[in-house]
Amino acid sequence: MSRSAGSSRVALVLRHLLLVLAAAIVLFPFLWIGAAAFKTQISLLMGQILFQPVLMNFEAVLTARSSDYVRNFTNSLTVGLLSTALVLVVATLAAYSLNRMRWPRWVGHSMLGWAVVFHMVPPITLAGAWYSMFRPLGLDNSYLGLVLAHTTLNLPMALWMMSVFVNDVPEELLEAARIDGARTPRILWSVIVPLVAPGLAAAGVLAFIFSWNEFAVALTLTQRETATVPVAIGKYAQENTIAYTEMAAAAMLSILPAVVLLLVAQRFIVRGLTNGAVK
Amino acid sequence: MAAADTRAVARAPAAGPMRTAALPGERGWRAATLAPALVVFLGLTLLPMLNLLVLSFHDVAWAERTASWSFVGLANFRALPGDGLFRAGILNTLIFAVVAVGLQMVLGFGLALLTSAVVRGKLVYRTIFLLPILIPGIVIGAIWKLMYSFDFGVINTITGLLGFAPQDWLGQGHLALASVIVVDVWHWTPFCFLLLLAGLESLPQDVYEAAAIDGANGWQRLVHITLPLMIPTLVVTFVFRMILAFKVFDEIYLLTGGGPGTATEVISFSIYRRFFTEDRAGYGSAMSIVTFFGIALLIILITAFLRRRETGR
Numbered sequence: 352m353s354r355s356a357g358s359s360r361v362a363l364v365l366r367h368l369l370l371v372l373a374a375a376i377v378l379f380p381f382l383w384i385g386a387a388a389f390k391t392q393i394s395l396l397m398g399q400i401l402f403q404p405v406l407m408n409f410e411a412v413l414t415a416r417s418s419d420y421v422r423n424f425t426n427s428l429t430v431g432l433l434s435t436a437l438v439l440v441v442a443t444l445a446a447y448s449l450n451r452m453r454w455p456r457w458v459g460h461s462m463l464g465w466a467v468v469f470h471m472v473p474p475i476t477l478a479g480a481w482y483s484m485f486r487p488l489g490l491d492n493s494y495l496g497l498v499l500a501h502t503t504l505n506l507p508m509a510l511w512m513m514s515v516f517v518n519d520v521p522e523e524l525l526e527a528a529r530i531d532g533a534r535t536p537r538i539l540w541s542v543i544v545p546l547v548a549p550g551l552a553a554a555g556v557l558a559f560i561f562s563w564n565e566f567a568v569a570l571t572l573t574q575r576e577t578a579t580v581p582v583a584i585g586k587y588a589q590e591n592t593i594a595y596t597e598m599a600a601a602a603m604l605s606i607l608p609a610v611v612l613l614l615v616a617q618r619f620i621v622r623g624l625t626n627g628a629v630k
Numbered sequence: 631m632a633a634a635d636t637r638a639v640a641r642a643p644a645a646g647p648m649r650t651a652a653l654p655g656e657r658g659w660r661a662a663t664l665a666p667a668l669v670v671f672l673g674l675t676l677l678p679m680l681n682l683l684v685l686s687f688h689d690v691a692w693a694e695r696t697a698s699w700s701f702v703g704l705a706n707f708r709a710l711p712g713d714g715l716f717r718a719g720i721l722n723t724l725i726f727a728v729v730a731v732g733l734q735m736v737l738g739f740g741l742a743l744l745t746s747a748v749v750r751g752k753l754v755y756r757t758i759f760l761l762p763i764l765i766p767g768i769v770i771g772a773i774w775k776l777m778y779s780f781d782f783g784v785i786n787t788i789t790g791l792l793g794f795a796p797q798d799w800l801g802q803g804h805l806a807l808a809s810v811i812v813v814d815v816w817h818w819t820p821f822c823f824l825l826l827l828a829g830l831e832s833l834p835q836d837v838y839e840a841a842a843i844d845g846a847n848g849w850q851r852l853v854h855i856t857l858p859l860m861i862p863t864l865v866v867t868f869v870f871r872m873i874l875a876f877k878v879f880d881e882i883y884l885l886t887g888g889g890p891g892t893a894t895e896v897i898s899f900s901i902y903r904r905f906f907t908e909d910r911a912g913y914g915s916a917m918s919i920v921t922f923f924g925i926a927l928l929i930i931l932i933t934a935f936l937r938r939r940e941t942g943r
Contacts, residue, residue, distance in 0.1 A: 366744050367751070373741055374758045377820065381761070383784050384773045396782045445667035452660040453652055462667065469675050471929045473877040475898040476918035479905040480678030483685065483697070503674040510667065535659035564766035566880040567898065571906055581768040581880070588772060588884050595776055602769045609764035617757060620764070624821070625828040 381606075387599035395596055408600035419575065420601060423583040429494055430569075430579060431562040434501035438558050439551055441502065442509035446517040447543055451525065452535075463514070466507035474504055478571040485572065492574045500568050505558040512626055516550030517543065553623035556616050563608055580605045679922070685915035697911075706916035716917060718892035719900035722807065726896060727875035730814040735868055737815065738822025739860075743852070745823070746830040756827070759820040767817070771884030774813045775800070778885070800886050803893040810894050813881055818874070822867050829863030830856070865936045872932060876925050897921055 387395050389404035412420045449459040481500055482491060490496035520543060528538050544551070566581040573582055584605060587598040612620065652660045686706050688699040710716055745755050762770065777784050778799040786796040799809040833856070841851050879898035882888060888895040888903070901921060905914025 363748065366748055370741070370744050370748065370751075370755050373744075374755060376816070377758055377762060380773050380777060380816070383777060387776060398782050398784075398787055441666040441670060444663040448660055448663035448667075452656065452663065454660065454664070458664075462664075462671065465671060465675070468926050469671075471873050471876075471926050472922045473879065473898045473901070473925070475877075475879055475901050476682075476922045477675065477678050479901070479911060479914050479918055480682045480685070481674070482906075483690075483911060484678055484681060487696070499670075499674060503670055506667065506670055529653070535656060535663065539663075560764055564764075564768075566766065566768045566883070567902070571902075581766045584766070584768050584772050585884060588775060595779075595782075598772055599776065602772045605769050606765050609761070613757060613760060613764060617760065620760065621756075621824065621828070624763070625825055 384599050385603055387596055388603045390596055390599075392594070392596050408596045409604070411594075411597050412600045412604065419578065420580075420583060420604070422576075423578055423580045424604070426494070426573075426577055427563055427579040427581075430497050430501060431559045433494070434498045434505065434562050435555050435558040437498065437502045438505045438509045439513075439555055442506060442513045442554065443517075443543070443547065443551065444539070445510055446513035447539060450514055450517050451520075463511065466510055470507040473567075474565075475567045475571075478568045481568070482571050491572055492577055494577060497569060497572050497577065497579070500572060501558075501562040501565060504565065504568070505561055508561075509554045509558055512554045512623065513547065513550055515626060516547040520546050549619070549622070552616070553619040553626065556612055556619045557623040560609060560612065560620075679919075682915040682918055685912050686919050688912045690911040702912065706913045707920070709913065710916060710920060715892060715895060715900045715903065716897075718895040719897040722892070722895055723876060723878070723897045725807065726811060726814070726878065727872055730811045730818070731868065731871045731875050733811075733815045734819045734822045734871060735864070737819045738867075739826050739864070741819070741823045742826035742830055743856075745827055756824070759823050761820070762817050763821050763824070765817075767880030768884055770813065770817050771881040774816075774881075775885055778809060801890055803890060806886055806890060806893045810882060810885055813885065814875070814878065817881070818871060821874075822871060825867040825870070826860070826863060829860055829867075833859050861940055865940055869929065869933050869936065873929055876929075 386402075388408050389406070390399070390402050391405055391407070394402045412418055445462070448454070449462060478500075481496070485491040485496045490499075524542055524546075525538060528542050533541070563579075564581065565579075566585065569579045569582050570585060573579065578586075580601075584598065584601055587593060587601060687701060687703060689702050691698050741759065745752055748755075776782075780786065780796060780798045780801070783799075785799060790796060797805065800806050837855055837859075838851060841855055846854070877898060878896055879902070882894055882896050882899055883902075886894040888899045901914055901917050904910050904917055908914075
């Protein structure tokens, strides 16, 4: 119709063009590395754009006797799931205790204040201390050591997120439960947990992803048997002759959990990541 | 997320000053529910910190699972200022954080403004932009290491098509740091985008309607309405990102290993090298302690400064 309608259509097309360009820049490295994972080393080195896709890289990563990748994958899953479960339990209990059980104010302030300070500093500053604490106990090459470390790293995020959700539970509901004679365990299980379930999902998805991605601490606390996926990928790059296409295949496999979670749990990821930045 | 941050402290304890006594019969449960978190914090952060502090006054040699310690006083701390690796680490971390986060904020805000203005496809764009945030840093390092490769990397293919000579992107001083920053911008711009988009979508709409009636154009609306209203979100996003930028380790480990020379040496990497690669636990601990308090102090100062600007005094 009028000129303004026309120009706003131009603006809209322009916006989409810029967004598509940005999306292409985000996706391009994945497509390129995805293609490399299906190439032979020679085809990659020759920079072929059209090529005959091969599965040998995935076979080498998954089935070769010299490759620990399947082991790394299950290690990552084990550590990720255990540390996520642990951090959710610890954080939810503490969030309830600090926010709903009438502690003197300084208790909550000092706990959350310390969590904030602890979360600011690079994990590597503590990795050395964990290593020298765990080593005499024989925990330096165990699931338990890494699970505890990841739980600790994720606790500030989980504690803070669960505090927000626990605070949203109406006091009247807790009051009513108490009048009905419910004690703390019952209130936690039957009132709090169902109501903070979205918070548990958001904190849980993030805790798992952070654990899955964590490299510096895993590098220092694991050896061959307990190495996680990021540690394994780090190793590829350290070899004298880097098997580039195998590294590409390993990298592609390692992002599968993130892609799955992005598709099925995006709501919780967005909620978790934006929680607190926007109120 | 990452830095669960200062406003949690202000908000979280719901109990007022009057209500500091536990309900009858709940005292035990009150302690029991807090205990696990307390154990984790005391046992796995405070105790290790104290351990680091003690270590930093010693030289430590490992034999099997036992360590032999020798007291060296403040020698480890005295050696820090003269340590070229440490100094390079601090300088590069600061350059890296300021440049990378600055670019991410500008690009992320631009993308958020574009996305908030479209209706169709918004979810698709958001899904795509989210992907890099969820990928292990080490994998992002691996992907870009291949793309930067001098011999077969796609970056040289593209610049070659544009008529430029191939470069060793990760092998030359300043270029290496710039290349690493580019990877970080690719990795974390989506994070700024996500937070800023959420901020934009929570802005009150009536202000815009009023402005439209008054005949304000798009640019005026951006400068006089959107920007002022977005300042709190911009501040929080900036602080979150700075915290993460100071922690950078994974990408650098894989892309350059701190090199060439100390061109991309960042502070986390210096600590890792001294503590683990060179097995100098005492000296590495001193470095960790100084870094820990240095970064905590720096971020508290940045936050305080931005908050004061925000409240306009």
